[in-house]
Amino acid sequence: MVTNLEEFLKNTKSNTEQLKRILKLKRILKKSEEECDLLLYDLGCELYEEHVNKFRDRESTDELMELINAKRSYIKSLRNELNVLNGRIECEACGKISSCYYDFCPFCGNKLPGSIKESHETDEKPPVISPEE
Numbered sequence: 001m002v003t004n005l006e007e008f009l010k011n012t013k014s015n016t017e018q019l020k021r022i023l024k025l026k027r028i029l030k031k032s033e034e035e036c037d038l039l040l041y042d043l044g045c046e047l048y049e050e051h052v053n054k055f056r057d058r059e060s061t062d063e064l065m066e067l068i069n070a071k072r073s074y075i076k077s078l079r080n081e082l083n084v085l086n087g088r089i090e091c092e093a094c095g096k097i098s099s100c101y102y103d104f105c106p107f108c109g110n111k112l113p114g115s116i117k118e119s120h121e122t123d124e125k126p127p128v129i130s131p132e133e
């Protein structure tokens, strides 16, 4: 009884930790998406100015694009972490979300990288059957 209660409290605690992590990630993700939107807006303004004035300020657009690319890959990594915490995985081929227990994407058949099942299986190597002597 006592061990059950301890187990229950332990599980509740780890679930709460996970939920906190998910909420924190969602907050960071929202903020990053807003920042990325602003950068895209700046880039749009820059390109518009260049178009109107027929003057290309390559340095400042390149700088903006670099910032946007960095922000986008950060957003992607946040989304991936959120998916994993929620037991989901994003297919690299079609971009659809499925369960992280699948080896293959149910939408396009692409092999899913690092599925939980797969990484679990590699821990337990199949027994080597030696030929009978």
Ligand SMILES: [Zn+2]
Binding pocket: 091, 092, 093, 094, 095, 096, 105, 106, 107, 108, 109, 110
């Ligand atoms: Zn797919």
